[in-house]
Amino acid sequence: MSPAAAADTLVSIRDVSKVFVTGPRRRPRTVTAVDSVNLEIRRGEVFAVIGYSGAGKSTLVRLINGLESITSGTLEVAGRRVDGRSETQLAPIRHDIGMIFQQFNLFTSRTVAGNVEYPLKRAGWKAEDRRARVAELLEFVGLTERAGNYPEQLSGGQKQRVGIARALATSPELLLADESTSALDPETTQEVLGLLRRVNRELGITIVLITHEMDVVRAVADRVAVMDSGRVVEVGTTAEVFAHPTAETTRKFVSSVMRTVPRPDELAKLRAEHPGRLVIVDVTDRSRIGAVLSDAARDGVSFDIAFGGISILQSQSFGTLTLSLTGSDDAVSRTVHALRAVTTVQEVSH
Numbered sequence: 001m002s003p004a005a006a007a008d009t010l011v012s013i014r015d016v017s018k019v020f021v022t023g024p025r026r027r028p029r030t031v032t033a034v035d036s037v038n039l040e041i042r043r044g045e046v047f048a049v050i051g052y053s054g055a056g057k058s059t060l061v062r063l064i065n066g067l068e069s070i071t072s073g074t075l076e077v078a079g080r081r082v083d084g085r086s087e088t089q090l091a092p093i094r095h096d097i098g099m100i101f102q103q104f105n106l107f108t109s110r111t112v113a114g115n116v117e118y119p120l121k122r123a124g125w126k127a128e129d130r131r132a133r134v135a136e137l138l139e140f141v142g143l144t145e146r147a148g149n150y151p152e153q154l155s156g157g158q159k160q161r162v163g164i165a166r167a168l169a170t171s172p173e174l175l176l177a178d179e180s181t182s183a184l185d186p187e188t189t190q191e192v193l194g195l196l197r198r199v200n201r202e203l204g205i206t207i208v209l210i211t212h213e214m215d216v217v218r219a220v221a222d223r224v225a226v227m228d229s230g231r232v233v234e235v236g237t238t239a240e241v242f243a244h245p246t247a248e249t250t251r252k253f254v255s256s257v258m259r260t261v262p263r264p265d266e267l268a269k270l271r272a273e274h275p276g277r278l279v280i281v282d283v284t285d286r287s288r289i290g291a292v293l294s295d296a297a298r299d300g301v302s303f304d305i306a307f308g309g310i311s312i313l314q315s316q317s318f319g320t321l322t323l324s325l326t327g328s329d330d331a332v333s334r335t336v337h338a339l340r341a342v343t344t345v346q347e348v349s350h
């Protein structure tokens with residue numbers, strides 16, 4: 001790795017595995033929760049880890065802050081080794097890492113201010129400094145008025161905002177968010193995601209966010225890793241992964257929020273309705289499909305849009321269109337050829 005790349009990396013995960021041993025001592029069973037994972041998480045990014053239940057997401061995140069011990073491999077946060085450290089050695093590293101949880105994990109017997117103040121007390125801050133810091137944090141998350149309330153008096157979204165304020169108290173460089181919006185309704189989810197975006201942009205804090213919802217990835221993540229059975233099966237910018245998912249699991253996730261390609265049963269129906277040659281074309285900012293189709297019209301080829309969808313993600317257009325092309329065989333072939341020159345074309349066989 002070049003020194004510049006190293007400076008950019010906040011979390012470096014190299015060939016990391018975690019094996020749990022469960023069951024009775026006579027017949028132990030092993031579960032490889034994280035399997036030979038390699039990831040570099042860059043300073044300042046929002047990095048999402050997505051996967052179905054049991055994929056190993058929570059375990060991976062718990063390895064990052066040393067809540068679980070690493071079975072093999074090396075893991076560094078801000079250049080400091082996390083693997084093979086004692087609890088005492090982990091303390092200063094954890095100081096740099098905040099964490100928020102699905103069930104908020106607030107102290108029910110402490111007020112909102114008391115919850116946010118807690119890590120400052122542990123870090124040995126003076127009462128006066130603690131008061132000022134708590135006020136600043138509550139203002140940032142918009143809960144100044146709620147300082148004296150107890151968690152049970154708050155909505156789910158407000159509780160998570162307290163969780164965020166508490167996690168930020170000691171100014172960590174990294175925030176780990178484990179299914180931080182899964183217990184919330186869609187509107188509150190958007191509100192909490194908006195706050196996480198501010199944490200990232202205004203405070204410059206790197207965020208590693210675990211989720212099983214592709215909508216959450218789309219809303220906030222710069223890059224995403226897809227996990228399946230303990231392995232990272234795909235990693236890329238959110239736009240790349242949405243536009244060109246390669247792993248089967250990723251395709252399923254993307255189609256859960258974006259379905260621009262017809263299913264096989266829908267294709268049969270489209271074929272029956274559209275007598276022309278059916279092709280599925282990728283639409284991106286660079287593909288000049290409109291220009292090709294205008295030329296095709298001059299060549300006697302007409303087209304119908306049978307299926308499709310185009311969306312914008314991280315300011316880039318992406319999607320697909322299923323086109324039905326009609327005209328002489330030669331002219332239609334010329335059009336398909338011209339489309340291939342500007343984008344990816346998938347022929348739908350008859």
Ligand SMILES: Nc1ncnc2c1ncn2[C@@H]1O[C@H](COP(=O)(O)OP(=O)(O)OP(=O)(O)O)[C@@H](O)[C@H]1O
Pocket residue numbers: 020021022031032033051052053054055056057058059060212
């Ligand atoms: N403490 C543990 N002891 C034994 N097995 C565990 C332990 N923690 C996790 N596992 C197993 O490791 C695998 C990965 O679990 P993990 O919780 O990391 O997945 P996940 O993707 O976060 O799923 P979820 O979204 O349901 O939390 C699962 O098979 C799980 O049963």
